[in-house]
Amino acid sequence: MKTFLTMALTLIVSITYGQLKPVSYQDGSQKLNGFSIAPAKGDTKKAGILILPAWMGIDKHSKRVAAELSQLGYHAFIADIYGEGNYPTDVKSAGIKAGYYKKNITEYQQRIKLAMQELVKSGADASRIVVIGYCFGGTGALETARENFPVKGIVSFHGGLDRDSTRTINPIMPKVLVLHGADDPYAPVPVILAFHKEMRTAKxxxxxxYYANAVHSFTEAEAGNDNSKGAAYNELADKRSWKHMLMFLDEVLAR
Structure with missing residues (x-):
């Protein structure tokens, strides 16, 4: 049975969810369809959070995250990476499309940059932006740090950590928070160690x-709860990672 608090929070999120505003924007001739949401209680923080969805594109999870951030007083914008007419229809097509942007990283960066511009247009302070991403979106969040986008910080939830080893490692200015499932099979130890080395080299x-007993997609309720599949929801890791992100936001966006 749901508790009164759970039902109240569900009601709040559902009401705010309806405040998401579709936003059409362009990358050349490609139409993109993102979502914007303003702070629920007035423009209290002026800070903006750019949300980069997982590999299936804009989904229920990214919309819930935007609604919750709105309740906390943030402007939020959900980026459309793939563009109209190019949305995945299943896991196989999602892997192909996400793989394309991982290989053509400058195109991924461009889509992120355009979404960031829309976030600022919606009312967010351009000097107080944080990028957060989930899975494939976590990879994108790390790219904004690697390329020193004008953001205060980035947060990667169970994101891809690997990078082309031939790329030059430049100093990284935005603060970086990586929230990772300790049992994530998609991030083998060599990749993790290479990422650690990259962060140190970049100063x-x-x-x-790390979250115990958590695999890939631990924030995604739609992922089910079977860890043996490599991707599954973990309620405790989800709650803990959210709190860790909020602490990070308080730090990097402090006036």
Whole structure:
């Protein structure tokens, strides 16, 4: 049975969810369809959070995240990476499309940059932006740090950590928070160690937090609860990672 608090929070999120505003924007001739949401209680923080969805594109999870951030007083914008007519229809097509942007990283960066511009247009302070991403979106969030986008920080939830080893490692200015499932099969130890080395070489201000018994997609309720599949929801890791993100936001966006 749901508690009164759970039902109240569900009601709040559902009401705010309806406040998401579709936003059409362009990358050349490609139409993109993102979502914007303003702070629920007035423009209290002026800070903006750019949300980069997982590999299926804009989904229920990214919309819930935007609604919750709105309740906390943030402007939020959900980026459309793929563009109209190019949305995945299943896991196979999602893997192909996400793989394209991982290989053509400058195109991924461009889509993120355009979404960031829309976030600022919606009312967010351009000097107080944080990028957060989930899975494929976590990879994108790390790219904004690697390319020193004008953001205060980035948060990667169970995101891809690997990078082309031939790329030059430049100093990283945005603060970095990586929230990672300790049992994530998609991030083998060599990849994790290479990422640690990259962060040290880049002299980044970085944190990496591991969650026990958590695999890939631990924030995604729609992922089910079977860890043996490699991707599954973990309620405790989801709650803990959310709190860790909020602490990070309080730090990097402090006036």
């Amino acid at each position: 980044a201000d970085w944190q990496m937090i």
